[in-house]
Amino acid sequence: MLRAIICGLGWRRGIWGCAFSSWQPHQPPAGLLSATKVVSHWTAVFEEKGIPEARESSEYIVAHVLGAKTFQSLRPGLWTQPLTPWQLQCIQELSSYRLQRMPVQYILGEWDFQGLNLKMAPPVFIPRPETEELVEWVLEEVTKGPRMVGAEGGPLILEVGCGSGAISLSLLSRLPQSRVTAVDKGEAAICLTHENAQRLRLQDRIQIVPFDVTLVESWAHLLPWGPVDLVVSNPPYIFHQDMEKLAPEILRYEDPVALDGGEEGMDVITHILALAPQLLKDSGSVFLEVDPQHPELVGSWLQSQPDLSLHLVAVRRDFCGRPRFLHIRRSGPQRGSPVDAWPGRQPVRVPG
Amino acid sequence: MSTSGLFRFPAPLTRVCPVPWALRLCEKLPLLSPGTVATLVQAAGKKDRPALLSLDEHELEEQFVKGHGPGGQATNKTSNCVVLRHVPSGIVVKCHQTRSVDQNRKLARRILQEKVDVFYNGENSLVCREKREAEKRKQERKKRAKETLEKKKLLKEQWEASKNVPGEDCRF
Numbered sequence: 001m002l003r004a005i006i007c008g009l010g011w012r013r014g015i016w017g018c019a020f021s022s023w024q025p026h027q028p029p030a031g032l033l034s035a036t037k038v039v040s041h042w043t044a045v046f047e048e049k050g051i052p053e054a055r056e057s058s059e060y061i062v063a064h065v066l067g068a069k070t071f072q073s074l075r076p077g078l079w080t081q082p083l084t085p086w087q088l089q090c091i092q093e094l095s096s097y098r099l100q101r102m103p104v105q106y107i108l109g110e111w112d113f114q115g116l117n118l119k120m121a122p123p124v125f126i127p128r129p130e131t132e133e134l135v136e137w138v139l140e141e142v143t144k145g146p147r148m149v150g151a152e153g154g155p156l157i158l159e160v161g162c163g164s165g166a167i168s169l170s171l172l173s174r175l176p177q178s179r180v181t182a183v184d185k186g187e188a189a190i191c192l193t194h195e196n197a198q199r200l201r202l203q204d205r206i207q208i209v210p211f212d213v214t215l216v217e218s219w220a221h222l223l224p225w226g227p228v229d230l231v232v233s234n235p236p237y238i239f240h241q242d243m244e245k246l247a248p249e250i251l252r253y254e255d256p257v258a259l260d261g262g263e264e265g266m267d268v269i270t271h272i273l274a275l276a277p278q279l280l281k282d283s284g285s286v287f288l289e290v291d292p293q294h295p296e297l298v299g300s301w302l303q304s305q306p307d308l309s310l311h312l313v314a315v316r317r318d319f320c321g322r323p324r325f326l327h328i329r330r331s332g333p334q335r336g337s338p339v340d341a342w343p344g345r346q347p348v349r350v351p352g
Numbered sequence: 353m354s355t356s357g358l359f360r361f362p363a364p365l366t367r368v369c370p371v372p373w374a375l376r377l378c379e380k381l382p383l384l385s386p387g388t389v390a391t392l393v394q395a396a397g398k399k400d401r402p403a404l405l406s407l408d409e410h411e412l413e414e415q416f417v418k419g420h421g422p423g424g425q426a427t428n429k430t431s432n433c434v435v436l437r438h439v440p441s442g443i444v445v446k447c448h449q450t451r452s453v454d455q456n457r458k459l460a461r462r463i464l465q466e467k468v469d470v471f472y473n474g475e476n477s478l479v480c481r482e483k484r485e486a487e488k489r490k491q492e493r494k495k496r497a498k499e500t501l502e503k504k505k506l507l508k509e510q511w512e513a514s515k516n517v518p519g520e521d522c523r524f
Contacts (some may be wrong), residue, residue, distance in 0.1 A: 053429065053430060053431050056430050056431040057430070057467075060430060069450065069451055070448055070449060070450060070451060071448070072447075072448040072449050073449050103428050103430075104430045105428075105430070111451065111493060112450070112451040112452060113452075114452070114453065114454075115452065126428060127424075128424060128425060128427070128428070129429075129432055129452070129453045129454075130423060130424050132452060132453070132454050133454070234425075237424075237425060238424070238425055238426055242422075242426065246426060247427070247428065249428050249430055250426075254428075257428075258425075259425050261457075277397070289424065291424065314401070318423065318424070319454075319457075320423055322423060322424075324423075324424060
């Protein structure tokens with residue numbers, strides 16, 4: 001209501017920065033303003049208020065209002081053209097959210113992942129750039145490894161903790177024969193993945209199921225959708241004691257359940273690995289994104305769980321050189337036992 | 353089983369964290385005279401466009417603005433600008449065209465590849481040659497358009513002249 005009043009008065013006056021300055025903090029100086037000048041203005045405001053990535057945030061907001069994804073990709077002519085009062089108002093509004101430390105992706109309501117544009121909405125976890133590399137690795141293994149495309153298509157993929165649907169939808173779009181079962185504990189994530197699947201017209205090849213992987217008694221519900229070729233996940237992997245150190249952008253707006261991995265950050269990881277053998281085909285793979293301290297911890301844990309028949313086959317670094325991704329493979333059925341002995345297999349006891 | 357034996361580095365991009373070197377943005381490139389320096393890889397083949405001189409990853413230094421902090425889930429950064437430097441020539445490319453670090457890395461390499469080509473091959477570089485060809489095609493189109501216009505004008509004049517019968521009022 002107040003905003004509508006400010007808008008109305010500002011529009012009729014057609015001038016910025018006069019009598020209503022107390023209603024519109026931080027507005028740029030009066031006069032004709034170009035995109036470049038407005039970016040500089042808000043960069044200075046953000047810097048003064050200690051907002052991280054002051055310039056980048058300002059650039060993304062202005063670019064978004066001008067209809068582009070990045071400032072650099074704007075037609076150069078638009079950098080110097082005066083902005084309309086409406087555009088300035090939009091920028092002001094979006095910038096006020098940034099002053100509240102809202103992540104840019106939530107401010108814009110959308111973000112890109114692996115070339116796909118996805119809707120973003122708090123508190124659903126925002127896909128991180130590292131995770132694009134997880135998808136690249138999966139794609140490499142699918143194309144070079146054993147054939148996963150059969151008469152009915154493939155590969156069949158299970159994603160645990162789908163969030164906005166980033167991983168599932170990017171795999172679906174790059175592997176036209178694949179099918180995905182995407183699960184998440186959070187209702188908002190289920191809704192958002194649905195929405196993104198429809199936006200990208202991939203809804204026919206994905207099923208999205210509310211599911212909590214830490215509830216061992218619910219594992220049986222997933223079995224009808226197996227066996228799968230791949231299990232992929234970017235599970236919550238932050239060490240619980242590190243949660244409080246996170247930036248306000250994360251703490252105030254993203255679901256902590258999507259981040260907190262428990263004492264050693266391993267709670268969800270170990271549940272996924274314990275579940276995997278029941279859902280994977282022979283020689284099926286698990287691909288995980290983890291904390292850099294996890295490759296060793298996961299290696300040891302798997303050795304302590306020989307019944308799982310899972311082996312850590314490779315660790316891959318992210319673009320900053322940190323060990324970030326794990327490839328774990330199921331080594332096939334036990335000697336003498338049938339492949340699909342689902343009903344007879346007991347879930348492995350999981351620590352904690 | 354030691355984990356070091358399990359590390360597998362992804363080919364072919366090197367993973368270099370923030371390298372402390374001074375940033376130089378070279379917009380104006382010194383053009384060497386044709387015939388000097390590098391060999392151009394000419395892939396004759398079926399394509400009309402010969403291949404650009406390919407970049408050796410070992411000669412590149414890359415910097416991501418996101419090198420700081422724990423990374424992964426613990427960080428939410430949106431700055432995915434890639435700065436790529438070709439060490440032998442000193443050419444630097446800064447790319448923030450897309451929201452993806454990976455895309456920006458690929459684009460930066462493509463832009464750098466063209467700039468390196470211009471640097472070493474001057475007028476013979478692919479970029480310059482394509483520019484000349486495009487300009488040539490444009491001039492030819494202009495010439496044809498002009499000729500067509502003149503023909504039409506001539507035809508019109510002839511038609512108008514044939515309409516005019518002696519004795520009637522007419523404009524010249």
